[in-house]
Amino acid sequence: DAKTTQPPSMDCAEGRAANLPCNHSTISGNEYVYWYRQIHSQGPQYIIHGLKNNETNEMASLIITEDRKSSTLILPHATLRDTAVYYCIVNQAGTALIFGKGTTLSVSS
Amino acid sequence: ETGVTQSPTHLIKTRGQQVTLRCSSQSGHNTVSWYQQALGQGPQFIFQYYREEENGRGNFPPRFSGLQFPNYSSELNVNALELDDSALYLCASSLLGRGVVGYTFGSGTRLTVV
Numbered sequence: 001d002a003k004t005t006q007p008p009s010m011d012c013a014e015g016r017a018a019n020l021p022c023n024h025s026t027i028s029g030n031e032y033v034y035w036y037r038q039i040h041s042q043g044p045q046y047i048i049h050g051l052k053n054n055e056t057n058e059m060a061s062l063i064i065t066e067d068r069k070s071s072t073l074i075l076p077h078a079t080l081r082d083t084a085v086y087y088c089i090v091n092q093a094g095t096a097l098i099f100g101k102g103t104t105l106s107v108s109s
Numbered sequence: 110e111t112g113v114t115q116s117p118t119h120l121i122k123t124r125g126q127q128v129t130l131r132c133s134s135q136s137g138h139n140t141v142s143w144y145q146q147a148l149g150q151g152p153q154f155i156f157q158y159y160r161e162e163e164n165g166r167g168n169f170p171p172r173f174s175g176l177q178f179p180n181y182s183s184e185l186n187v188n189a190l191e192l193d194d195s196a197l198y199l200c201a202s203s204l205l206g207r208g209v210v211g212y213t214f215g216s217g218t219r220l221t222v223v
Contacts, residue, residue: 002151034211043113043199044152046211087151094205096142096165097212099151 002100003027004088009104012082018075020103022088025069030092033064035073037084038102044087047073078107113215115200121221127188128220132200134181135213141183142212143175144199152199158183159205187220195222 005023012018024033032051036044048055048062050071055062061074075082087102114133122128134141140159144152154167158177172188181202187194197219201212 036211043201043214043216044212046213049211085151094140094159094203096154096157096167097144097152097201098154099144101151 002098003090004100006086006088006100006103008101009106012075012078012105012107014079014107014109015077018078018082018105018107020073020075020086020088020105021070022073023070024088024090027068027090028092031090032093033062033068033071034089034091034097035060035062036087036089036097036099037082038087039081039084044099047086078105080107080109083107113200113202113213115198115215115218117218118216119219119221121223122190124190124192124222126190127186128190130185130187130198130200130218130220132183132185132202132215134183134200134202138202138204138213139181140203140205141177141181142201142203143183143185144201145169145194146197146199146217148196155185190222192222195220 032049034049035047038044050062064071085102085104116131142157143155146152155169157165161177174186177183197217199217201214203212
């Protein structure tokens with residue numbers, strides 16, 4: 001079973017920041033937080049990952065709380081193309097990804 | 110840098126038949142995983158291969174089997190197809206042993222069992 005809890009859906013206006021929360025209260029010390037997204041009928045796309053520090057790349061920022069029990073994925077300026085299902089996953093590096101139901105993000109103009 | 114490619118993109122089979130799905134990993138990757146995604150669900154882990162050996166398996170019966178070849182391409186074989194095997198099958202590759210990296214997924218093979 002997935003070790004994360006995410007809201008089933010969220011809405012965001014185009015151009016605004018999208019903040020997607022994830023709870024992972026049972027995360028172990030050697031487990032990373034990964035985020036993937038899946039646009040309809042395509043394979044999942046890797047977005048970002050982190051262990052305990054906040055991370056940023058060209059796609060998004062990942063904020064992990066100090067106790068590591070929750071995190072937030074931030075898309076700074078959401079576009080219509082960011083409409084997708086977003087999956088938060090915790091696992092040890094190199095092991096299988098266990099997907100939950102994810103959050104369906106709908107970006108509208 | 111090439112991505113992960115899967116073939117075929119779509120396939121229709123009859124219940125009881127056998128099917129082989131193929132995957133070419135991203136260049137430089139040494140690990141390949143297979144996932145099954147039913148309609149409206151998240152992907153479910155089938156198994157993973159690292160250097161041609163299975164090194165992890167999900168809750169799938171033995172009629173789901175796989176191979177990884179020296180060039181890191183891979184096959185997923187499913188015997189005695191059942192109607193519930195209808196799904197999108199995803200292949201993902203990664204590089205183990207060189208730090209922490211994400212998995213690169215292919216676009217999948219849509220299998221329909223009738």
